[in-house]
Amino acid sequence: MADGPIVIVGGHMSWPASYRGVARILGELSGREVSVVPITPFDWGLARYRGYGQIVFEVATTVDRALLGSEADRAVLVGFSAGGILARTYIGGDPPYGGRRYSGHRRVSHLVTLGTPHNVPEAGPLAPIAGVNELFPGALHAPSGLRYLSVAGAAVDGSRSGRARGRYERFVEDGRVPGDGKVPVPSALLEGSEKLVLDGVYHSRLYGGPSGRWYGSDTETVERWWPEGLRVSGRLVKEPGA
DSSP states (O other), X not given: OOOOOXXXXXXXXXXXXXXXXXXXXXXXXHOSOEEEOOOOHHHHHHHHHHOSHHHXXXXXXXXXXXXXXXXXXXXXXXXXXXXXXXXXXXXOOSSOBTTBOOOXXXXXXXXXXXXXXXXXXXXXXXXXXXXXXXXXOSSTTGGGTOEEEEEEEEOEETTTOHHHHHHHTTTSSOOOSEESSSSBHHHHSOTTSEEEEEETEESSHHHHOTTOEETTSSHHHHHHHSOGGGSSTTOOOOOTTO
16 A cells, blocks of 8 residues: 555644645655645634534545545544644544534544644633544544554643743643643643653744744654654654764
């Protein structure tokens, strides 16, 4: 079977162009075609009022197009932040979401989530995420062979930063925990998935500043989380100082 294409699902209120750099890096590391789901801040804004079904449909459409252009029957999904929630919803299955039953688990081999707030309170502004967890809990399709990897950055300790602690407490009761500056580690680790915590990695450029590393900032950082089994043959993770 041919290597499946990679589809990137961007984070909340982000532009697809923000992921051009990481798309290039993933293409180099994997030798695979890489697409970015064309969801814009305008689409995210509409979803607040119309529901998130339409932007999940955009994920499905991008996966279908990527597979049509390849000889593979399954793609690799990479979800940044809230994009990981959209990816999980697309993978879904029964019951339907937003009037559609996607069953994307039949078309996806791997899901990698980066700084995704998987675990949130059941009430409040993040209730839609809690609703996804109720419909499609944890690494739902891992028993059937779909590989899940949830990655958390640990650049800012909420016990040392009051600002980070306040952000983390949108997701967890006590924000005195490590996180990527926006999402705390306990929230970003999906139950039932393979889990990876990366020291010194921020949620995005916004939280790390010009010199801070975020999940897609450079090849060395991406190599820390990109699965070895999906690399170009013989390419290994660089050890610090190598």
